Amino acid sequence: MNEWLSAHADALAQRGGVDRASLELTEHETEQLLALAGYAAHASGARTNAPLLCYLVGLARAGGASLDELDEIAQSSS
Secondary structure (H helix, E strand, O other), X not given: OOHHHHHHHHXXXXXXXXXXXXXXXXXXXXXHHHHHHHHXXXXXXXXXXXXXXXXXXXXXXXXXXXXXXXXXXXXXXO
């Protein structure tokens, strides 16, 4: 993660009461989330759906599903 995102992850981990390591993003995850955001914006015709879909995927990740699986489901739902 870049310095800006890492600083925000630090603050979110502290305030959210979660382990900071759980907020680390791999390069693959970063690329996958950016691609998913692009898909959401283009497929829906509304850029505002990009962060919202990524947020929903994040909530679903808490249930234990993999990012790969959720990405596939999200992109096949339309």
